[in-house]
Amino acid sequence: MRSPISLLRGDSGAGRSADDEPSVRADGGTVAESGSEDGPIESARSRISDSEFVRSMPFWVPAGLLTALFVYGAIGWNFLISLTDWSGLGDPNYGSLDLGNYGEFFAEAWSGDWLFGFVPIPVNGPQEYWALRNTIVLLVLFTVVALIVGLLLAILVDRNIRFENTFRTIYLLPMSLSFVVTALFWSWMYNPTSGMINEVLQMVGLGGLTMQWISDPQTKLFAVIFALIWQFSGYCMVVYLAGLRAIPTDQYEAAKVDGANLLKMYWRVIVPQLRASTVSAAVVLMVFALKAFDFLYVMFGTRPGQSADILAMMMYRESFGVTNWAYGSTIAMILFALALGIVAPYLYYEYQRGEL
Amino acid sequence: MAESTTRRGPGLNRIALYVALLLMVVVYLSPLESGIVTAFKTQQGFFETSPFAPALGEFTVDPWFEAFDRLRSGLVNSLLFTIPATVLSALFGSLAAYGLTNTDWKGQTFVLMLFIAGIFIPYQSVLVPLSQFWATIVNPAEIFAFSDPLANRSGLIALLVTHSAYGIPICTLLFRSHYKSIDTSMLEAARLDGAGIAKIYWRIILPLSIPMFVVTLIYQFTNIWNDLLFALVLVGNPANDVVTMELSALQGSMVGQYNLQMAGAFITALPTLLVYIIFGEQFAEGVAGGGA
Numbered sequence: 001m002r003s004p005i006s007l008l009r010g011d012s013g014a015g016r017s018a019d020d021e022p023s024v025r026a027d028g029g030t031v032a033e034s035g036s037e038d039g040p041i042e043s044a045r046s047r048i049s050d051s052e053f054v055r056s057m058p059f060w061v062p063a064g065l066l067t068a069l070f071v072y073g074a075i076g077w078n079f080l081i082s083l084t085d086w087s088g089l090g091d092p093n094y095g096s097l098d099l100g101n102y103g104e105f106f107a108e109a110w111s112g113d114w115l116f117g118f119v120p121i122p123v124n125g126p127q128e129y130w131a132l133r134n135t136i137v138l139l140v141l142f143t144v145v146a147l148i149v150g151l152l153l154a155i156l157v158d159r160n161i162r163f164e165n166t167f168r169t170i171y172l173l174p175m176s177l178s179f180v181v182t183a184l185f186w187s188w189m190y191n192p193t194s195g196m197i198n199e200v201l202q203m204v205g206l207g208g209l210t211m212q213w214i215s216d217p218q219t220k221l222f223a224v225i226f227a228l229i230w231q232f233s234g235y236c237m238v239v240y241l242a243g244l245r246a247i248p249t250d251q252y253e254a255a256k257v258d259g260a261n262l263l264k265m266y267w268r269v270i271v272p273q274l275r276a277s278t279v280s281a282a283v284v285l286m287v288f289a290l291k292a293f294d295f296l297y298v299m300f301g302t303r304p305g306q307s308a309d310i311l312a313m314m315m316y317r318e319s320f321g322v323t324n325w326a327y328g329s330t331i332a333m334i335l336f337a338l339a340l341g342i343v344a345p346y347l348y349y350e351y352q353r354g355e356l
Numbered sequence: 357m358a359e360s361t362t363r364r365g366p367g368l369n370r371i372a373l374y375v376a377l378l379l380m381v382v383v384y385l386s387p388l389e390s391g392i393v394t395a396f397k398t399q400q401g402f403f404e405t406s407p408f409a410p411a412l413g414e415f416t417v418d419p420w421f422e423a424f425d426r427l428r429s430g431l432v433n434s435l436l437f438t439i440p441a442t443v444l445s446a447l448f449g450s451l452a453a454y455g456l457t458n459t460d461w462k463g464q465t466f467v468l469m470l471f472i473a474g475i476f477i478p479y480q481s482v483l484v485p486l487s488q489f490w491a492t493i494v495n496p497a498e499i500f501a502f503s504d505p506l507a508n509r510s511g512l513i514a515l516l517v518t519h520s521a522y523g524i525p526i527c528t529l530l531f532r533s534h535y536k537s538i539d540t541s542m543l544e545a546a547r548l549d550g551a552g553i554a555k556i557y558w559r560i561i562l563p564l565s566i567p568m569f570v571v572t573l574i575y576q577f578t579n580i581w582n583d584l585l586f587a588l589v590l591v592g593n594p595a596n597d598v599v600t601m602e603l604s605a606l607q608g609s610m611v612g613q614y615n616l617q618m619a620g621a622f623i624t625a626l627p628t629l630l631v632y633i634i635f636g637e638q639f640a641e642g643v644a645g646g647g648a
Contacts, residue, residue, distance in 0.1 A: 052461050055553045059455025063448040063524045064467065070521035071474040074482035074489070081484055156377055169636045170381050173388075176632035176639060177625050178582030180600045184607055184621040185387040188394065188407070188614050196390045196407040230384065238644045283476070291478040294584040298604050315480045320487075320589065329484045336481035343476040347469060356468060 075336060082329035092325065101330035130306040131314040131331075134221055135338075138310060139289040141222075143282055146229045150236020150281065151274070155266065157237065158244045168241070172234035179231075179294035186227040187299055190214045214299060217307035224296060224308060232288070236281050243277030244270065276353070283346045287339050311335055395419050395619040402615050416615075423606065423620035429595070430602035431623070434581060437512040437598070441519040442576040448520065449527020449572060450565055454557050456528070457535040458543055468532070474525030479585055487589050490514040511591035515598070518590060519580045526579075527572050530645045534568040535561065567638075574635045575642030578628045599624050 082101055086092035105128055112129025125133075153171055157164055174182060189196045190213035198210040213223040251269055293312045296304050302317045303309075311331055319328025350356050390407045397405065401414025456468045490496070496513040500506035506513070538561070546556050584600040591597060597605070603624045610616050622629075632639055 052459050052553070056455040056459035056461060059459075059553070059557070060452040060467065061455075063452035063528065064471070066448065066521040067471055067474050067524050070482070070486075070518065071477055071525070072470070074485040075477070077485035077488075078481055153380065156373065156380070159373060161373065161377065165636075167377055167381065168640070169633075170384055172636070172640055172643070173632065174384065175643060176578055176628050178584070178600055178603075178628070180582070180584050180603050181621045181625045182387070184603070184617050185391050187607070188618065189387050189390060191407075191614070194403055194407055196386060199407055230387070234384070235643055238640050242644055287476045287478065291480055293480070294600075297584065297588075298607060301608075312478070312480050316483070316585075316588075319484050325484055332478075332481040332483065335478045339476055339478050339481075343473060347473060351465070351469070356465065356472065 078329050078332055078336075081326055082333050084326045086326040087324045089323070101327050102334075104327075105330055105334065125306070127306065127309060127314060131309045131311045134308060135290065135310045135312075137221060138225060138228075138292065139286055142225050142228055142232075142289050143285040145225070146232045146236050146285055147278060147281060149229060149233040151240050151271075153233060153237040154240035154244055158241060168237070171237055174231040175234050177231070180298050182227065182231055183295045183298035186223075186230075187214065189227075190223055217305060220305070220308040224299065228289075228292065228295065232285060236285070239277045239281040240274060243274045247273050276355075279346065279349065283342055286342050290335050290339055290342075391618040391621060394614050395622060397615050399613065399615060419613075419615040419619040420623070423616050423623055426606050427599055427602050427620055427623055430597055430599035433512055433596055434599040435627075436509070437516040437519070438577060438580045441516045441523065441580050442573055444516075444520040445523025445527050445576050446569060446572045448524045449529075450531045450562075450569070451557075452524065452528045453531030453535050454561055457532050458538065458540075458556070458561065459553060468528075471525050471528045474522070475529060477522075479522070483585070483589055486518065486586075490518075490590055508593070509596060511593055511596035512598075514590045515586060518586055519583070523576050523580070527576065530572050530575070530642060531565065531568055533645055534565065538564060570635065571638045571642045571645070574631055574638050577631060578639065581628055 080094065080097070081092055083097035083099065084092045084094060085096075085100070108126040108128035109132045110129075112125030112133065157167055157171075161167065192198060192210070192212045192215075195213075197213060201207060201209050211219050213219050247270060251273075252265070254269075291312050292310065293316060296308065296310065296313050297316075300308060302313065302321050304313060312335060315328050315331040315335065318324045318331060347356070386408065393408060393410050394402045396411040396415055396417065396419075398414045398416045398418075401411060401416075405411070405414065452471065456464050456471070496510035497507045500510070500513070543556055543560065546560060551559070582600065584604065587598045587601050591601065603620050606620050607617050
């Protein structure tokens with residue numbers, strides 16, 4: 001009974017006697033055994049696959065229960081809280097539930113100036129409007145630029161360069177750092193009087209471009225997005241690199257024979273084949289953009305001002321700052337819905353491709 | 357592909373390529389370079405010198421000692437919950453991935469989907485219930501009231517369990533991708549030989565999982581160590597503040613003292629930086645798997 005396993009693992013000793021004729025024993029032994037106990041082989045088979053479910057349970061059920069409780073239970077509870085009007089120190093009252101908080105949020109958010117919303121004009125919209133607007137700007141700009149930078153890095157690194165590992169390691173390095181750490185680095189980089197960004201601008205004769213990067217409402221959000229791209233583009237590079245390496249080399253050859261120049265080859269032949277990489281990286285980036293919190297919290301505290309406020313920050317401020325628990329939970333549910341809108345199609349897509 | 361370029365534009369293209377690569381290196385490392393030289397400068401020094409010039413006359417190591425002093429208890433606290441949470445989530449992930457991949461029953465994919473969807477949950481959408489849960493339903497301070505050392509660490513216990521739970525989805529996915537590639541005929545042979553599910557896991561899967569455990573442990577350690585949000589919400593007692601909280605507080609109280617802030621940032625990042633430098637390959641694998 002033990003012999004094939006010990007054989008596979010290269011063990012000797014226990015299965016020594018079986019080493020002589022392992023195949024005969026493996027087949028004959030088991031079938032005879034189960035046959036004598038459970039009757040016909042067919043019923044034994046179905047019995048095994050039935051109980052396989054039962055016997056696999058000890059492996060995934062504990063983890064499943066934790067996930068069910070902390071992920072799905074918590075989200076359900078959060079939804080329930082968002083239907084109450086709970087605030088302050090007391091306990092939530094689950095007696096009267098309604099969607100009032102959602103109505104309030106969207107009424108406020110829509111009251112801002114959406115037509116010109118993307119041009120930084122001095123309108124005084126409510127915080128809901130600014131948080132939603134900035135979340136969308138962050139989501140789109142951060143995802144698109146990080147993907148482009150990551151793809152360019154991947155293409156550079158993929159060109160049979162020397163010290164490839166070193167370059168890759170350096171580009172991915174920011175990804176291993178905490179947002180608390182990188183927010184500190186970038187606060188210093190953006191420091192208006194002695195930070196590196198302004199210093200370098202002055203050095204190269206662009207002194208006119210120096211700014212109060214992270215206090216000027218015009219540049220705040222973009223300064224944050226730039227720093228986040230710095231941190232995440234290495235991740236995109238890794239994903240794209242894996243995608244590039246999966247493309248068969250004869251595709252490059254074919255493009256060469258056709259006389260395509262390098263740029264054309266990448267654009268026509270290579271980039272379309274990276275769709276799967278793009279999708280999975282984009283999903284991760286977008287979901288991250290929705291929950292980006294640590295970086296902003298360290299750089300600005302809980303009140304980044306309307307030009308850099310995002311839903312994730314507003315949710316924290318409403319809940320843990322001013323104890324508007326129900327309203328905070330409402331914003332949390334909106335974030336969850338946004339994430340679901342991104343992730344559900346993605347998981348379905350992966351499932352269809354058989355990648356799960 | 358690379359050969360063609362060398363043939364077509366001998367040298368020039370390659371030079372441009374390396375210039376671009378090095379330029380990007382400058383972009384990616386400059387915040388760290390500026391940080392590390394600043395951490396060795398005196399207060400006056402970093403205002404008067406260029407932010408990327410190394411410290412010369414104004415050289416000092418005091419910021420490092422002061423920052424370490426302020427972060428010491430946070431470093432200990434972070435280690436206390438990060439290491440067990442890392443190991444637990446990896447173990448749970450490995451077991452769950454095995455139960456959902458290498459066994460044979462209907463509905464596996466659906467259960468797996470539910471696991472994997474957990475990766476993408478914005479933590480904000482569970483924060484309020486989570487804080488309620490650890491304050492009213494399961495309060496570690498009350499459960500461990502019999503033992504002061506444990507009761508005093510209630511915030512860290514909450515963090516340990518929370519991070520273990522939220523780590524399960526990603527760990528399951530990482531192990532799953534590995535277990536899918538294991539030769540089924542090997543498992544089939546063991547099964548025919550009468551080995552039970554547990555035995556197959558213990559004798560075949562687990563030994564084959566060691567490289568994946570390295571990947572997962574590194575990924576989880578980095579993630580959990582670097583987190584701030586859960587700690588902000590779950591740690592009430594300042595004695596339990598973790599290192600990311602203390603670094604954030606240091607920045608708030610030492611406004612403008614960039615030498616101290618930079619030293620603190622590097623001390624906080626040191627464990628993850630060391631892990632990254634030693635296991636960069638595995639970290640990349642974890643990061644890539646986490647997305648796909």
